[in-house]
Amino acid sequence: xxxxxxxxxxxxxxxxxxxxxxxxxxxxxxxxxxxxxxxxxxxxxxxxxxxxxxxxxxxxxxxxxxxxxxxxxxxxxxxxxxxxxxxxxxxxxxxxxxxxxxxxxxxxxxxxxxxxxxxxxxxxxxxxxxxxxxxxxxxxxxxxxxxxxxxxxxxxxxxxxxxxxxxxxxxxxxxxxxxxxxxxxxxxxxxxxxxxxxxxxxxxxxxxxxxxxxxxxxxxxxxxxxxxxxxxxxxxxxxxxxxxxxxxxxxxxxxxxxxxxxxxxxxxxxxxxxxxxxxxxxxxxxxxxxxxxxxxxxxxxxxxxxxxxxxxxxxxxxxxxxxxxxxxxxxxxxxxxxx
Numbered sequence: 001x002x003x004x005x006x007x008x009x010x011x012x013x014x015x016x017x018x019x020x021x022x023x024x025x026x027x028x029x030x031x032x033x034x035x036x037x038x039x040x041x042x043x044x045x046x047x048x049x050x051x052x053x054x055x056x057x058x059x060x061x062x063x064x065x066x067x068x069x070x071x072x073x074x075x076x077x078x079x080x081x082x083x084x085x086x087x088x089x090x091x092x093x094x095x096x097x098x099x100x101x102x103x104x105x106x107x108x109x110x111x112x113x114x115x116x117x118x119x120x121x122x123x124x125x126x127x128x129x130x131x132x133x134x135x136x137x138x139x140x141x142x143x144x145x146x147x148x149x150x151x152x153x154x155x156x157x158x159x160x161x162x163x164x165x166x167x168x169x170x171x172x173x174x175x176x177x178x179x180x181x182x183x184x185x186x187x188x189x190x191x192x193x194x195x196x197x198x199x200x201x202x203x204x205x206x207x208x209x210x211x212x213x214x215x216x217x218x219x220x221x222x223x224x225x226x227x228x229x230x231x232x233x234x235x236x237x238x239x240x241x242x243x244x245x246x247x248x249x250x251x252x253x254x255x256x257x258x259x260x261x262x263x264x265x266x267x268x269x270x271x272x273x274x275x276x277x278x279x280x281x282x283x284x285x286x287x288x289x290x291x292x293x294x295x296x297x298x299x300x301x302x303x304x305x306x307x308x309x310x311x312x313x314x315x316x317x318x319x320x321x322x323x324x325x326x327x328x329x330x331x332x333x334x335x336x337x338x339x
Contacts, residue, residue, distance in 0.1 A: 177311025
């Protein structure tokens with residue numbers, strides 16, 4: 001029996017999660033219907049634009065994504081500290097970017113700061129309580145995915161002139177409990193179009209985070225003489241380098257190493273050289289204690305070999321204890337592949 005989303009998410013264990021949404025029956029998110037020959041490619045842009053807009057609203061950042069013909073993959077990071085630092089006004093401004101709010105919250109935002117004292121104490125208390133509810137929702141993956149998927153479903157049904165379900169139930173969610181789980185899942189997501197033979201290289205994989213990162217890096221390099229400190233896309237969570245003390249918020253790897261790793265892995269997948277990786281493989285795998293053969297298995301079959309939370313044995317045990325689970329999910333697969 002599927003577990004509720006709230007029992008799959010534990011900020012005590014990890015802020016990183018892999019989410020998958022799949023279309024129902026023969027509904028097309030994107031791609032071409034081979035029976036009717038109708039193209040739905042333009043819908044990829046709908047998903048990408050909405051996905052990259054939502055971090056401006058939520059305290060949730062996008063680490064990786066790929067928009068496929070009938071499903072989407074996204075790796076998300078919940079920035080709890082960011083949300084906790086928001087005041088009432090900030091929360092309401094963000095909430096009103098996607099929802100109407102209440103008449104009282106609309107009134108609060110319409111008033112100049114020097115006129116807020118015209119509100120009664122009971123009104124201010126109600127506004128504060130409402131903002132606290134909104135704040136919790138703005139760092140909630142279920143609300144993030146709801147806003148993303150519902151808007152796409154409405155647009156698609158309107159275009160198809162039909163009603164009913166567009167998505168196959170709710171989204172699937174996996175907790176990524178450590179660095180090995182995070183980096184392997186991100187590479188798996190970024191290489192989805194290569195595995196599906198929709199693209200031949202990561203930089204030509206349309207509507208993926210890896211293409212965004214590569215093209216942004218290239219444009220930064222070409223526009224600056226000193227390319228040692230290129231900026232990263234503001235719409236994606238940044239890579240901040242290898243783990244160290246006082247790390248800023250971001251993905252704990254080097255961007256250049258990650259791009260090289262994805263590129264080399266993509267070559268292995270395209271050439272069908274199972275178990276063979278270039279000698280120039282970056283040292284990320286050495287640091288994470290993942291063998292070359294296991295790396296290829298993980299990045300080709302992440303969603304098949306892992307069902308539920310992912311990470312090394314000790315973090316899986318901690319996650320199971322915190323979630324009061326009787327069984328440790330994925331234990332055998334994690335012990336076999338993260339070693």
